[in-house]
Each structure stands twice: as C-alpha cells, then as structure tokens.
Amino acid sequence: MTERNILLVSIGVTTLFALLGVVWGVAIDSSMIIFDGLYSLISVGLSFLSLVVLKQIQDKGATEDSRYPFGKAHFEPLLIVFKSLSLIGMCSFSAINSFSVLLAGGRSVAPGPAVIYALISTLGCLAVMLFIQRNNKLIESNLLTVEKNEWLGDFLLSLGVLIGFSATYMLQDGRYNWIVPYADPGMVVMASGIFIFLPLKSFIGAAREMIFYQVNDQSMKPVENEAADIANEYNAKYKLRMVSIGRELNIEVNFLLEENRLLSVEEMDAIRSRIAIVVSKMKKQHWINITFTQQPLWL
Incomplete structure (x- = not known):
C-alpha cells in the first residue's frame, strides 16, 4: 500500500471519529468527548496538509527541480514542526479551559453513553494505529510515523476516557458520587497535560533536522x-x-592526505563506491560529497 493511500485511509477514519466525537460530546455535554472529537478534527486538517507536502516532495518535474535546487526534503520536518505546534496549542487551550471548569465546581455528565463512545473510539483507534504501523515497516516514512503517533495519542486518550467514565459510572450511586461532576473536566486536564508530550517529541526531532543537527552515533557508525x-x-x-x-541523508567526508600523496581517478572512484555501498544499506535517499585534499592542516 502506498504512502498516499495510507494517509487517505487515516483521513477518512479520522473524519468519521471527529464527527462522531463532536456530535456525541455535544449531545451529552461532555467536554472530554468534545476534546477527543476536536483533536481528531484538527488531525484531519493536518493529514490533508501531509498529503499536500507529500505531493510536493514526490514531484520530480524539471520546473520543481529548478525552484528547489537542493531538494525538498526540508518540507517534511517543517510540516512536522507545524503539526506538533498545532496539537500542543490545542492541548494547552483545552487544559486551561477545563481547569477553570474544575474551579467552578465541575460539570455533570451521564457516564453510560460516554462509556459506549469511549469503547468504540478505543477499538477504532487501536485498529488504525496498528494498520499504519504494519504498512510503514517497509516504507519507513517520517510522515507516517507522525501519523501513527497521532493515532497512538488518540488511542491512549480514548482508553483513558473509557477507564475514567467506567469508574464514574460505578461511583454515581455510591458514597463518592460527589466526584462525578469533577470527572469530565478533570480527565480533560490530565489528558491534555499528558498528550502535549507526544507532539513535543515529534517537534524536537523535526527541529533538530531543520537546524542540521548531527545524526545519532548509531546511524553514523557504519x-x-x-x-x-x-x-x-x-x-x-x-x-x-x-x-x-x-527522508534524506546528507553526508560529507573530507580525506586529508599527506602532502606528497597523489590518488588516481580509479582510487578516488573506488573510495566513493565503498562509502556509497555502506550508505545504501541505510534505506534512505542520500547525498554524498567526498573530497580529497593535500595539506598539512585543516583549513
């Protein structure tokens, strides 16, 4: 299955869950379920943006090559930074809003319908997350990895909602029924605080790429x-x-030879081939620049 088709499946299912969450949340006046739906709705827009960027990256036309002579690999981390900041902003706003509801005495929500929604959402999110993860094993796309992480966030969020509303359902007729009004806004505050970390992780990784931070030692070792x-x-x-x-690796190797050491064209080509063979095993597009200099000191 192609990267584009996987994103289209993700967009279709996300749209369904977004509409279901918003409508269901409004119907039972649950800020937690509305938060879940809005999270999915924002993900739909970000997934469409992923498709646009993917099309740009894969466009190999002559006009595009002249406009971007050094390639368009930087589009991908730029998109990930934007997506991550959008989700961080949404989680921050939801946490602040629900915290004010907690201070005002909470909000009563019928836990029965909320449990049904949470169960449907949890199973659906788990299925889509596993689908993307399985299909991305061969593609190894950063965009699909971020998409999978968003579904992982949705799954954990829905699972937390399921556990929280199940507990509320059991407490509503007992001695601790005073907790029930605080359950819904309280879960939003906790979920928002937790789910800031998933996009934050993607943001840090993409930001490192945008400032040309050196890859980790494990990738450099071969x-x-x-x-x-x-x-x-x-x-x-x-x-x-x-x-x-x-999805690209930029590699530069400078060899400093002794002052009187000369390399033939065949020797230089052989060295380039040896480096290229090692890099090709990393299964990523790459640019390699190998230079040979004869001077006593690095300039």
Whole structure:
C-alpha cells in the first residue's frame, strides 16, 4: 500500500471519529468527548496538509527541480514542526479551559453513553494505529510515523476516557458520587497535560533536522568505520559530517592526505563506491560529497 493511500485511509477514519466525537460530546455535554472529537478534527486538517507536502516532495518535474535546487526534503520536518505546534496549542487551550471548569465546581455528565463512545473510539483507534504501523515497516516514512503517533495519542486518550467514565459510572450511586461532576473536566486536564508530550517529541526531532543537527552515533557508525578504514589504508586523516533531513541523508567526508600523496581517478572512484555501498544499506535517499585534499592542516 502506498504512502498516499495510507494517509487517505487515516483521513477518512479520522473524519468519521471527529464527527462522531463532536456530535456525541455535544449531545451529552461532555467536554472530554468534545476534546477527543476536536483533536481528531484538527488531525484531519493536518493529514490533508501531509498529503499536500507529500505531493510536493514526490514531484520530480524539471520546473520543481529548478525552484528547489537542493531538494525538498526540508518540507517534511517543517510540516512536522507545524503539526506538533498545532496539537500542543490545542492541548494547552483545552487544559486551561477545563481547569477553570474544575474551579467552578465541575460539570455533570451521564457516564453510560460516554462509556459506549469511549469503547468504540478505543477499538477504532487501536485498529488504525496498528494498520499504519504494519504498512510503514517497509516504507519507513517520517510522515507516517507522525501519523501513527497521532493515532497512538488518540488511542491512549480514548482508553483513558473509557477507564475514567467506567469508574464514574460505578461511583454515581455510591458514597463518592460527589466526584462525578469533577470527572469530565478533570480527565480533560490530565489528558491534555499528558498528550502535549507526544507532539513535543515529534517537534524536537523535526527541529533538530531543520537546524542540521548531527545524526545519532548509531546511524553514523557504519560510515565512520568505513571512513576510518579508508583513512588507515592511505595513511590519511578524515572528517565526517552527517545530517538527516526528512527522508534524506546528507553526508560529507573530507580525506586529508599527506602532502606528497597523489590518488588516481580509479582510487578516488573506488573510495566513493565503498562509502556509497555502506550508505545504501541505510534505506534512505542520500547525498554524498567526498573530497580529497593535500595539506598539512585543516583549513
């Protein structure tokens, strides 16, 4: 299944849950269920934006190449930053609004219908999350990873709602029935606080890519080992720079040779091939720049 088709499935199901959540929440006056529906509704808009960006990234026309001579890989982390900030803003607003309801004495909600909604939502979110995760194993798309994380957030949110309203249902006729009015806004405050961290994690990862932060040591190690072996063979020094931008790797290797050491064209091509073979195993699009200099010191 293609990346675009997976996003379309996600958008379709998200739209259904968004409408269901908003309508059901308004009907029983539950801010928690309305929050769940609005979270899904915002996700629909962000998923459509993902499709637009995906189309831009995959467009290989000559006009596009001239407008973006260094590629469009940076579109992906830019989109992830925007999506993450949107969800963080929505969670922050919901938490503040529900906290004011708590201070005002809470809100009574019929827990029975809320439990039914939460059960439907929990099972649906789990199914879509597993669907995206399974199909993304071969594609390894950052956009689909973020999409899966959004469904994971929806699943955990719905599960929390299910547990919370189930407990409220059992307490409504007991000695602790005074808790019932605080359950709905209280769950919104807790859910909003927790779910800020999921988009925050995506935001930090995408922001690191946008400022060209070096990839982690585990990703660098294979290239580093090959560059070190080549440097030892030619009695040279090397410097490796490696950054990840969206679905692309940008790699630069500088070999510093001894002053009187000359490499033939065949030797330089062989070195480039060795580095390229290692990088190709990482299953990501990549740009490789390898240079050879003869000077006693790095400039």
